[in-house]
Amino acid sequence: MLLSELVKNWPCTVRGSVGIEVEGITEHSCSVKENYVFVARKGAHADGFLHVDEAISRGAVAIILDRNIPAGYVRKKGVTWITVPDGRQFISHASANLAGNPSDSLTVIAVTGTNGKTTVTHFIAQLLRLHGEKAAVIGTTGIFMNDYKIHCSVPEMTTLPADYLHPLLKDCLNAGMSYVVMEASSLGLSSGRLDHCTIDIGVFLNIGIDHYEEHGSKEAYIEAKKKLATLANRLIVNADDLQCVSLVGKTSKQLEFYNMNMIQGKTILPENYPNLPGKHNRSNAFAAVSVLTMLGYDLKETLVLSRQLELPEGRLQRISKDDLTVYVDYAHTPDALQTILLSLIEENEGTTITTVFGCGGNRDRSKRPQMGEVAATCSSKVIITSDNPRNEDPLFIINDILKGTIFHMEKVSIEPDRKKAIQKAIAEATEGEIILIAGKGHEKTQQIGSTQHHFCDIEVAKQCLDDKIFGIRTE
Structure with missing residues (x-):
């Protein structure tokens, strides 16, 4: 598509030619290819303008800005510069048009x-x-x-x-x-x-x-x-x-x-x-x-x-061996955790339920004590562990959760290592018990710091059940 068609009837200021073919648009400089448009949007945590030179070196033929070109910057020759009121709106409009709506x-x-x-x-x-x-x-x-x-x-x-x-x-x-x-x-x-x-x-x-x-x-x-x-x-x-x-x-x-x-x-x-x-x-x-x-x-x-519907992976997914049942669910909000636990209580009256869960780092702190209160109120036992701690100290997150469990501390134990927490829940489970592992569901990774580590609740639970059935000691 010609750049002129992409900006037609869109409020903008153009410096350079619009009679050039464009083949794609992106706001990620690492995704730029030949004849691409790069949107250098100023975000909440990063400024796209810092990556303009990289985008041009990768083949960008036009740069979209949501503000004036910073003072002192020398515009590259042969590259069209366009200023728009809202970079997000433009990339939405342009992406739809380039794909043919x-x-x-x-x-x-x-x-x-x-x-x-x-x-x-x-x-x-x-x-x-x-x-x-x-x-x-x-x-x-x-x-x-x-x-x-x-x-x-x-x-x-x-x-x-x-x-x-x-x-x-x-x-x-x-x-x-x-x-x-x-x-x-x-x-x-x-x-x-x-x-x-x-x-x-x-x-x-x-x-x-x-x-x-x-x-x-x-x-x-x-x-x-x-x-x-x-x-x-x-x-x-x-x-x-x-x-x-x-x-x-x-x-x-x-x-x-x-x-x-x-x-x-x-x-x-x-x-x-x-x-x-x-x-x-x-x-x-x-x-x-x-x-x-x-x-x-x-x-x-x-x-x-x-009546033929099947739940997607990691949504109240049931794993069982002999007379022990584990459910893995993505519930990571107070409402979701309460809904799951009340359903399990209603459908398994009188059964011991152990809940293993944590809360994500760099996310809403206010829900952490609420989730602690829900888990401690609706479970027979609770093991508080890590979810995706990201850049927060796992113990800091756990302490936030503990604030909601003060009236039920006799039910609560702490194990920051998620694998060990799941192992502990299954190793200590008695016949007929239900274990709910909540928070990550289908996820196959755990983010610690800025690194993604392979981790799957479903895989760990299955291995722990096998080890328990065959008498293998888990560390």
Whole structure:
């Protein structure tokens, strides 16, 4: 595409030629290739202008700035410089145009919520597949087409940046997908990653505690979620969550509600409930069924198909040996942890439940004592450990969690090494006990400092169960 077409009707100041061909756009200098446009955006933690020379050396033919060129900098000859009011908005617009606006030719469904996004997106795609449709999923656990995981060079992010998203949507279209179901995170919405993506249906699951510090406040977090109500053409909302209901307000768009027992105003009888563990997963399934009915599929037929739904990896994933059961779940918020534990208590009355969990570093501190209180209140035993400590001291994070357990300290023990914590829980478990390992779910790495180490709760749990059954001593 000619650069002139990319900036056509866009407010900007141009220094240089716009009659040049451009083949891609990015705000990551290491991703620049020949004939690329580089967006040197000033972010919260880094300034893209510091990487302009690298981008030009890699083949950038145009530089997009969201401010004037810094004093004293000598512009490189043969490179076009363009100033725009908002670098994020421009990269969103340009990425969609360069890819040929593929979302216009797809039915895109975006799901937002503090908890359950991954499960619901996979449920929607599974139901579409069961109806004979071709569907892709984009989200926390990766990229899937027709239920098969696709490996491609994209960041491990819940909602992809626009310069990755739109080329991926083009790939989905070329692969014959009719539907794309994606997770819409609060950070993805607030940073404009979906602003130039045509979204047919937006789904609101719940509003809980997460990312407050990254957004600056609870109110800013909620406002970020609310943006999906503006972007999507039609809306589906969990009627049991009053904050979600208030987000959509008095919209003039097509709007459908669901809850734990109802879809489109029709009560669903227990014999038609999906065969899934936990009430929350029934709600997740009903959210997915609501999407299918909004798309025109028969409610009764889709409810029957919903009994074939399978949870994605790391979502209440069950691992058992003899009479000992381990569940691995991604629950990393107070709401999610409480929901999982209450479900396990209800479905396993009188059973001892040991919870192994930690909290991520460089993330919301306010939720740490809340998660400690939930775990200590709803579990028989608790082992507090590390999650992804990142650049924080694991013991500092653990001390924050402990503040919520002061009335239940007799239940609580500490083991900062996550592998040893899981080993301890399984080695000390008695017959019939349930162990919940929460927080990381499907993740295959643990971030300590700036280094990603291979670590998988599921793998460790399976090995520990085998060692326990065969009498192998774990260190």
